[in-house]
Amino acid sequence: MKRALIIIAVIALIVMLLASPLVFAQESQGTIKTTTTSDSVRAKFKTDLEAMKLERSAYKEARSTERAEALKTRTVTYAEKQINIRLKVLTEQERRLSGANCSKVTSVDVKTPITAAITALRNDLNAALVKIKAAGTAEVARTELKSAIEKTRVFMYINPAISGLCRAGKILDKINDRFDPLIVKLKEKQVDTTVLEKELASAESSLMAAIDTYKKVLSNPSSTNNKDLLTSAKAQLKAARTSLSNFKTELAKIADELKADNNLRSNQQGETNSSSSEPVQDN
Amino acid sequence: MDTEPVLQEEKSMSKVVFWLLGLLVVGAIFAAAAFMYYRNGDTDNSNDSVSTEQSTTKNDINTEISQSETDLTALGNELDQELAEIDESLASTEDDTSDL
Incomplete structure (x- = not known):
C-alpha cells in the first residue's frame, strides 16, 4: 500500500514536470516573424535569371552572325526559356498564395485578384509559347516573345504587385487583430489614445490605397500606367510606414507612463503598509 | 480450497480500483495546476484585492x-x-x- 502510494506520487510528479512546459509556456500570440530579402521571388530565381542574361547575349550575337534557320532555332529556344521562366515565377507566386503572408489575410480579399491575374497571365504565356514553337521564322518568334513579355510584365509589375498586396493585407490584419483591441483596452484604462487612433487610421487608409493600386496593376499588367501606379503604391506604403512608426513612438510613451504609474502605486502601497505597521509617535 | 481464487480475484479488483483512483488523483492535481495558472492570468478576477x-x-x-x-x-x-x-x-x- 505504502509502496503504491509512493509510486503514484512519483508518477504525479513526473506527469506534472512533463506537462508544465505545455501549461506554463507563454503563448507567442502570433508575433510576426521577420522575413528576409532572400524571400523575394527574384532571389529565388537568381541563377535562372543570370543564365537568361547569358542566353540573351548569345541570342543578340546570333542575330548578326547566324544564318536564317540557325537563327530561328536559337530564337525559338531563347523565347521558350523566357516564357518558361515566367511560368515558373507564376507557379511560385501561386504556391506562395498558400503561405503565411497570403493565406491568412482576412481583412481584404487578396486571393481572388491574385488568382485571376495568375490564371490570365498563364493563359497568355502558354498561348505565346504555342505560337513561338510554331513560328516559321526567327522574326515571328521574336515578335511573339516581345508581345508576350510586354503583355505580362511578370518581373516588372506582377511580382511586386502580388507581394505587396499580400503584405499590405497582412499588416491590415495585424492592425485589426492586435492594435485596435489594444487601443480599446488602453481606453478602458482612461489612457488618452487620440494620437494612437489618428496614426492607426492613417496607416489603414494608406494601406487600403496601396491595396487598390496593386489590384489595378494586377487587373491590367500591360498598362503603360503601371509604372506610375507602382510608384504611387510605394508612396502609400511609405506613408503607412511613417504612421506605424509614429504609432510605435506614441505607444512607447504610453508604456513609460503606465510603468511610472505602476511604480508610483507600488511605492504608495509600500509606504501605506509600512506606516500602518509603525507605531504612532506622540510629539 | 475454493476461497483462494476468490481472494485472488478480489485482490486484483482492488488493485485496479486503487490504480484508477491514483490516476484520478494525478488528473485532479494537474487540472488544479492548470486552473490556478489560468486563474492567475485572468485580469477580471474579482477575488483578488x-x-x-x-x-x-x-x-x-x-x-x-x-x-x-x-x-x-x-x-x-x-x-x-x-x-x-x-x-x-x-x-x-x-x-x-x-x-x-
Whole structure:
C-alpha cells in the first residue's frame, strides 16, 4: 500500500514536470516573424535569371552572325526559356498564395485578384509559347516573345504587385487583430489614445490605397500606367510606414507612463503598509 | 480450497480500483495546476484585492504593448522590404524588350 502510494506520487510528479512546459509556456500570440530579402521571388530565381542574361547575349550575337534557320532555332529556344521562366515565377507566386503572408489575410480579399491575374497571365504565356514553337521564322518568334513579355510584365509589375498586396493585407490584419483591441483596452484604462487612433487610421487608409493600386496593376499588367501606379503604391506604403512608426513612438510613451504609474502605486502601497505597521509617535 | 481464487480475484479488483483512483488523483492535481495558472492570468478576477488586480491588468497591458512594439518593428522591416522590392522591380531589365 505504502509502496503504491509512493509510486503514484512519483508518477504525479513526473506527469506534472512533463506537462508544465505545455501549461506554463507563454503563448507567442502570433508575433510576426521577420522575413528576409532572400524571400523575394527574384532571389529565388537568381541563377535562372543570370543564365537568361547569358542566353540573351548569345541570342543578340546570333542575330548578326547566324544564318536564317540557325537563327530561328536559337530564337525559338531563347523565347521558350523566357516564357518558361515566367511560368515558373507564376507557379511560385501561386504556391506562395498558400503561405503565411497570403493565406491568412482576412481583412481584404487578396486571393481572388491574385488568382485571376495568375490564371490570365498563364493563359497568355502558354498561348505565346504555342505560337513561338510554331513560328516559321526567327522574326515571328521574336515578335511573339516581345508581345508576350510586354503583355505580362511578370518581373516588372506582377511580382511586386502580388507581394505587396499580400503584405499590405497582412499588416491590415495585424492592425485589426492586435492594435485596435489594444487601443480599446488602453481606453478602458482612461489612457488618452487620440494620437494612437489618428496614426492607426492613417496607416489603414494608406494601406487600403496601396491595396487598390496593386489590384489595378494586377487587373491590367500591360498598362503603360503601371509604372506610375507602382510608384504611387510605394508612396502609400511609405506613408503607412511613417504612421506605424509614429504609432510605435506614441505607444512607447504610453508604456513609460503606465510603468511610472505602476511604480508610483507600488511605492504608495509600500509606504501605506509600512506606516500602518509603525507605531504612532506622540510629539 | 475454493476461497483462494476468490481472494485472488478480489485482490486484483482492488488493485485496479486503487490504480484508477491514483490516476484520478494525478488528473485532479494537474487540472488544479492548470486552473490556478489560468486563474492567475485572468485580469477580471474579482477575488483578488483591488491593488493586485490593477497591477496585474497594467502588467498585462504592458506585455501587450511590448508585444505590439515587437510586431511594429517587424512590420516596419517588412514594409522596407516591400519598398525595396518595388524599386528593384521597376529597375529590372528582365521585362525590357528594347533590344529584342
